[in-house]
Amino acid sequence: MDFAGALSGDHLKFLFNGFMVTLYIAFISIVLSFIIGIIIGTLRYAKIPVISKVLALIVETIRNLPLLLIIFFTYFALPEIGIKMSITAAAITALTVFESAMLSEIVRSGLNSIDKGQIEAARSSGLTYIQTLSKIVMPQALRRMVPPIVSQFISLLKDTSLAVIIALPELMHNAQIIYAQNINYVIPIFILVSVMYFIVNYGLSLIARRLESRQA
């Protein structure tokens, strides 16, 4: 094992750059997924005849597929039907598709957790259904969604590593390039990369826990 060689300044910088890509891709994907997740989750909650059922089918299908398959498919299979994307676009698309399905479930259960009596009260005091949703139900539900969304972001940060199969230059990919040079770098790099993921994710999980206990 060669700790000094593996953890040289250049290598650290290269890993740091990779980690920035990981954070960047994960952040963009979670923001997009949040927007799409809110729309899908609300449409499913509102039980609009055909639409809710179709969305349920799509969400359940995506949630039950491996993310690795979705990433691979987006980059390697979609070009066969004419949809060609850059590596970065494919990574963001695949992660967003998968995470939107996950977040829509968080949104839906957040909305469902609000007491039905409040909807009846709001409706009978003259608010429309849309007003009730946007002014009464959604603001309360959003607060309850924050901790599970932070947890989902942690999963997403970890899952971004799966984009190594399409050679996205994120942390794991850059780590691979470094330890491929010298077998004595493998263990030191694994330790360092694990610690990098751990610090960020553990920090986020502490935030999620604090938010949860504040609400309880």
Place this chain on the structure above:
Amino acid sequence: MIDLSILINNLDTYLEGFKNTVLSSIIALIGSFILGVIIAIFRISPLKPLNWIGTAYVEFIRNIPLLIITFFFFIGLPALGLTLSGFVAGTIALAIYTASFIAEAIRAGIQSVPKGQMEAARSSGLTYLQTMTKIILPQAIKIVIPPIGNQFINLVKNSSILGIVAGLDLMYFGDIVSSTTFVTFDVYIFVALFYLVLTIPLSLGVGYLEKRLARNH
């Protein structure tokens, strides 16, 4: 349209991958459950050092990607002189990773049983072990089953990690089929269907248990 002949002509290859995905999932499921129970016992144990080990395991493993753990067994151990096949390395990694989530689900379940029950049982003369097995665990198990079921669904999906380390699973054999047929789209649609054959019934089962146990509660 999707070309069905790809599925028919390569059915044996697909089934070989499907078999290995199922096999890896079952082995990892059993392994992660046993390991998860041990870690959960560590975490709630009154002995401080065991407690630390349990907490360190759960917090560390949960917060790093499964891919690193897999690469550790597939690339890291060979660097130290121990070579494992992709299937073995991936399956061990799956078990170790999933165990941290199962341990956490079990701990949460056990701790959701009110503390007063432990005190009441202990003061009425039961030992710690008797209290655990007769009073606490039977109640905790109801709370714990749905989250553990969800972890098993995740495990089946995560088993696709074997594809990255040539672990002979569905993803791996999908790659073989697509390199012989020169088709990717149709080939992986069938791979996806094979995964859904496993995960959809599991999801429905867990959903059903969740509803039933919630009603009894």
